[in-house]
Amino acid sequence: MALTTTTHLNFRGDARQALEFYQSVFGGHLTVVAYGDFGMPKELPDADKVVFGQVSAENGFSIAAYDAPSQSPAAPAPTATTRENGMTLTGERVFVAVGGDTAEEISALWDKLSADAEIVEKFGPSAFSPGFGMLTDQFGVTWVLQVNAAHAG
Known part of the structure; x- marks a missing residue:
């Protein structure tokens, strides 16, 4: 299946x-x-x-x-996602994660998605990936973009 x-x-x-x-x-x-x-x-x-x-x-x-229809219950106030002391601090229940094969392709997506976004962690090499970054876009959705570990190295 x-x-x-x-x-x-x-x-x-x-x-x-x-x-x-x-x-x-x-x-x-x-x-x-x-x-x-x-x-x-x-x-x-x-x-x-x-x-x-x-x-x-x-x-x-x-x-x-x-x-959501206008008669739906009010959405909870958004909670900012931040990075402090190497930790991601958040009250959000969901992040959208997108992975790709190369730093070049993910970097190109990052450049577009980051328009008017709040950068949580700038895209670049990390301890576990040649490309990783996190942002909250102009619509309040938090995204994690990274080069898939299977393709790193």
């Missing part, structure tokens, strides 16, 4: 912009379906929000997202 795992991100009205940004970083095919496309009356406030969105690329990258 083969399994596929796709990270699914939950937004509060900016899923479309986030997905468009992720497509500009990782490439691939963008799918966006609004609540109104599924029959919600167009005059309702959430009709133009994303009920299903996904970016899928031939290189294996895949991420899904939607806009």
Whole structure:
């Protein structure tokens, strides 16, 4: 049996912009379906929000997202992720991790993804990888980018 795992991100009205940004970083095919496309009356406030969105690329990258309906409980206040004394400190439950074969390919993704991001740990060589970095993007999603250990060395 083969399994596929796709990270699914939950937004509060900016899923479309986030997905468009992720497509500009990782490439691939963008799918966006609004609540109104599924029959919600167009005059309702959430009709133009994303009920299903996904970016899928031939290189294996895949991420899904939607806009939580406005009547959903409020999201908890974001907690900043920081690095102190060699430790990652966070209150977040999820990071999105992306690994690749070479420092060059991951560095190129880092350069795009880091636009307007808060850098947690600058991309560069680490004790366990020739390329590792961590950032929180302009949409509040924390990403870990690294050269896969199997390809290091």
